[in-house]
Amino acid sequence: MADYPYINQTTFSSAYQALVRAGPHLKQLQQVHAHLITSGAHRSLSLLTKLAILACSSHSSISYARKISLSIPNPDSYFFNSLIRITSKAKFGLVYDAIFFYQRMLFFFVSPSNYTFTSLIKCCADVSALKLGKSVHTHALVNGFCLDSFVQASLVAFYSKCGELGIARKVFDKMPERSVVAWNTMISGYEQNGYCKNAVELYNLMINSGFNPDSTTFVGVLSACAQLGALELGSLVHDYVNNHRIEVTVNLGTSLINMYAKCGNVRKAREVFDSMRDKNVVTWTTMISGYGIHGYGKEAMEIFRLMKCYGPSPNEITFVAILSACAHAGMVNEGRAIFSSMRDDCRMAAQIEHHVCMVDLLGRAGLLIEAYNYAKELKRPSPAIWTAMIGACKMHKNLDLGVEAAEKLLAIEPDNPGHYVMLSNVYALAGKMERVEKIRNVMIKKRLKKHVGYSTIEVEQRTHMFSMGDKSHPDTPAIYLYLDDLMRRISEVGYVSAQDSVLHELEEEEREYALRYHIVKNLRMCEDCHLAIKFISKITNREILVRDKLRFHHFKDGFCSCGDYW
Template identity: 65%
Template sequence: MPVRSIVAWNSMISGYEQNGYGKNAITLFKKMREAGIEPDSTTLVSLSSACAQLGALGMGCWVHEYIARHGLNLNVVLGTSLINMYTRCGDVGRAREVFDSMNERNVVAWTAMISGYGMNGFAHQAVELFDEMRRRGPCPNSITFVAALSACAHAGLVKEGRRVFASMREEYHLMPGVEHHVCLVDMLGRAGLLDEAYSFINEEVPKEPAAAIWTAMLGACKMHKNLDLGVQVAEQLLNVEPENPGHYVMLSNIYALAGRMDRVEMVRNIMIKKSLKKQVGYSTIEIDNKTYFFSMGDKSHPETNEIYRYLDELMSRCREAGYAAVPESVLHELEEEEREFALRYHSEKLAIAFGLLKIRHEAPIRIIKNLRMCEDCHWAIKYISVVGNREIIVRDKLRFHHFKDGSCSCQDYW
């Protein structure tokens, strides 16, 4: 196109963002500004959503500052996009500031803030805001209930979760869907109420339970090392989704925790026969408005040698402080020394080492992980937060983890 209007630029930026190409959206936005085109509110909504995808807090703050500097109207759409960006970047405080400053707040804005509290481990604040919404805000919708129930599930607030779930039908005449059933099973399962969770699936869930419901149940069986029930649940899950490699990996982990290495080998052979491969994990970190990608054992970064040296030193200091590798987090046929070596270079550890080398000491380290963080990385990062004297925030597939002084906001419950 010889001439590109703001509408054309916005269409491309939005297209990238909506299809999961946040980095491309930000790159195109920078080219738009180089071409002398200033963003409008539509551009900024797409840009803040791209920042949320990548955990690019620096660029997200720039968007917020641009809005204030140019006196743009913080309407409900733009305000909600900022709330979503800040919460998905782990900065709940600034998200709440935006929420409180909005003149108009619809159900989407309230839901975004409730969800943001929940995913960052502030479950009590999520429930309090949900109750405030019921008193003086718009009526919650089904998505609001997912946000509130998810917050209860991740924090083990069983009593509050039961109350929220019951109010759906009793007060708002909303029929629970798959997402609500997943949250309730997840909540009961995480709390160790496995029999109740299993009974709920068989007695309360209408029709054939969706794969997501069985996945939540299987995760609870793994967490509480219930092999017998886990195998039953896995059979149900594999009947629904027989080609999902993640289900086989979880079943293999359950067998491994129970010491059934013959079964681990059996599951692995099934995966090989079906040509199923585990999803590749990666982590990202933003430094000076630039996003860096790391994968396990990654050596593509120009400063690889320095990163690996520093990480080795860091893990040595962690071991002196009491850290020991969690061998269940890696392939079980490896020897103990090989397991520790494989665990050391997981993508989030590499990203954290790079961040500690590059980010000023008073600033937290913020990492985005595309998969659930393994037990070893969670254990190790607690120690890194102590020996590195730094707050570390990790957003994995399930939630946020705020590590500080050897503790995590999830209370080892994720």
Template identity: 40%
Template sequence: MIDMYAKCSNMDSAEKVFDEMPERNLVSWNAMIVGFSHNKIFDRAIDVFKEVLRDKSVSPDQVSFSSVLSACANVGSLDFGRQVHGVVVKHGLMHLAYVKNSLVDMYNKCGCFQDSIQLFGSIPDRDVVTWNVMAMGCVQNDRFEEACNYFWVMRREGISPDEASFSTALHASANLAALDQGTLIHDQIIKTGYMKNTCVGSSLITMYAKCGSLIDAHRVFEEIEDRNVVCWTAMIAACQQHGCGGSVIELFEEMLAEGIKPDYITFVCVLSACSHTGRVEEGFGYFESMGRVHGMKPGPEHYACMVDMLGRSGRLDEAKRFIESMPIRPDPSVWGALLGACRNYGYLDMGKEVAEKLFEMEPNNPGNYVLLSNIYTHYGKLEEAKEIRRLMGINGARKEPGCSWIDIKNTTHVFTVHDKSHSRTDEIYEMLSKMIELVKKKGYVAETQFAVNDVESYKEQSLWYHSEKLALAFGLLSLPAGAPIRIKKNLRTCGDCHTVMKLASEIFEREIVVRDINRFHRFVSGSCSCGDYW
């Protein structure tokens, strides 16, 4: 009965049954710990485990330990997790794979990556679950290369990967934008017969999309027979990231026609696509259908998309009224969308008001300071802009240095602004000079508002040393004629670089794909997939 109530998400009734039991054994206690943990009431799961330790008539087993370690992992309770580790040793249960895997997972999720590595290394008979937990820990700690390495070492040790192994390795490859790595994993998936697995198929779609190959992502999508909402959403998200708003809407309508119920993420992608393609009325229609048709409450991400949609179309006053009418408290993503619109349209007074709210909500986010500083700069208020930059330093908000990278023959080449560390620096800067000459013949005029240098005479020159332009020059030098050039950047690409990429794609007759922090830009024949609306 306890288990039934727990699985029906009614822990009040489960607890009532437990309290009325005249006698309890370990199974009863475990049912409560597992029930609270599965219902994400992790603090109560930990409390019940403590009661088990105080009850001398029972002794915790691997179910007790694994469940409480999972609860510790989910609330980040490292101190108690370490205590549980000690109790496990005391009870002589360290030899049980179930317990060891839970300990590795707990240390990973609590940010103690070195402890998890040490524990993993001490396990002699590692099974596929142990390897998966370690690889997932690498991904959770942004160690994507290590996650891929664990996958290949596991294969060399003769352990057959399962769907979790493949999905984790593909997720790591996607975050690295490592297309070669992803295609090698794809080969393994085909050889082991996992292509019919929808979870693996969805991960493949995401990997190809994040590595800049929308064609391959669509090919995988077409090969999946029994597509569920995760597969559809992965493909919809891929099109949205690549700026194909029309394809997003077509896929979404096709999914609905097949009777697939959209989920939370599906609507985030659809509303974002409407925002980036200026489909305001259509976006409002989909937003209203969430509750009216699908019985779903919009969350912060959906509201942020709506504010972004109104802001991008220049309807900033309407966007502000929309925020004020929201039934939930606006979070930083909502106000951040409005601040971005204020920067785009030069709304100084509203920008100051919104930025003040964001400074209170997230004082350590450098992006908010930069946006307000840019608005001041737009109006020529350079002293006020400098003051905001000083405030950013006082609050300890550091802007991440911009960098771009490009893969050539299995080697990643990283560039920063004004970079002169590369072995082919002279050739790169020579190619830049050639590019300047060619794009000016096409009518290029430097967009100096994107230069951070205060000295006007140096602004245009400094624009040409942005990291993505250096990566482009190196790609033109290193890749065969006609081969696509794929560049990754850790920040949003600036408007001047966007213009140069468009012109370069036409001049050099190349497909240029730039993945910045927000989306993909695919430049072909002088135009971009985003339609200059990003």
């Protein structure tokens, strides 16, 4: 909209410059606003719009933007769309401010556009506001924007973010024309909600339908491969990227490193890492954590050292990764030094995650008392602090401390079934079976269900899943036959079940041993499986790689890379 003619160009430009200089800061903006009024420049809609946009981009002055929107006599669609868009880009969840501006827009009979709805829907997605988003969806429908490809893509992202993959897919399927962004959104929507097989399936559909993927597509499907432990498929995707001369962006390269590391091929991960010209803090962190989950503490330290010399500054997550790498490798002194340097050299305050790493580092190394005191001195211990402590107590068979830690854990989170399982495991180790029984009854009374354990294995690019007592796989008879044979053979060479049956029943650990060498599990491995696989690696003369919830175990010749500490 044109400005009123009686604001001359000089007044306009100097006022505009003043606004730009003020930036998003409330005090300065108010000063300029006062100046606008005294000079008559407040009659310019463009200037007031600029003022409101600036106010919108800072958390502290957003309410000022609301006031401006209330006092302005002649707002237009650019005014409202700008405010809603800026609000949707803010990182502090201003969904109600966006809705507020939208309502003002309707109040002034200003018609919303597809821009309006993409921004509003993004706001709802950012805070997973399902109900609100659904009503925005309805408004988009009523206003005739539901066939707009941008609005549809934002709806797919929104429903995915809310975990409503069914609805997301429905919107996606109804799209008359699917942009590459829509495909990517749907693929990563599946992947981020753990539906990795669906993500891979959709990726295949995309390729087979002749759509051109871009680097973001691969980031999504590689994350899915990483979670599935699907090395063959991940490698094929990498080949596709190379053969089609797709640009390996920082994100794509990082995703490749993550995939190879999580799928057990840490050498290949390093190869990709070394080949990348541009690396950022996430790339470095991914490489460190890649070594960490394999128990390669020295290599993780080496990357960390290189990072300090030649790379970007580490962030909080980098420290979590390196501390955890130290913990898994038993590098106590190195871990302590890094923890101190985090504060002294990098001026970062330790967060609860870092404290968890320290408890884990000390506890794993057998310094149980020190770990326990460390945990007790924390002002706000999280459940994870005590989980780490209990893990250490179980590992080093310190029952008294274990019970104490487990009770602290239950006091914080009384309804988490996993915690009851941990406590009962501690009691079972102490042979206090009446306590075990009691906990089982509490769990039944509280209707708490344990997480079901499962294992997956990739054979010829297809991922097969097995869980306790599950006979759905078409080759079940043959698998069990082989399994029985394996169990018989390892018993002959000295395998004896490591724990009594009470523990098994409580942990509900599956007893499936897959036939090839790369297995992924959703829970941690139990001692019995660990022992059995050691024997299996010996009699079958195979190297077996198992990724449990936290790390890798490399079994070879009857030994495991974790050194029996995990």
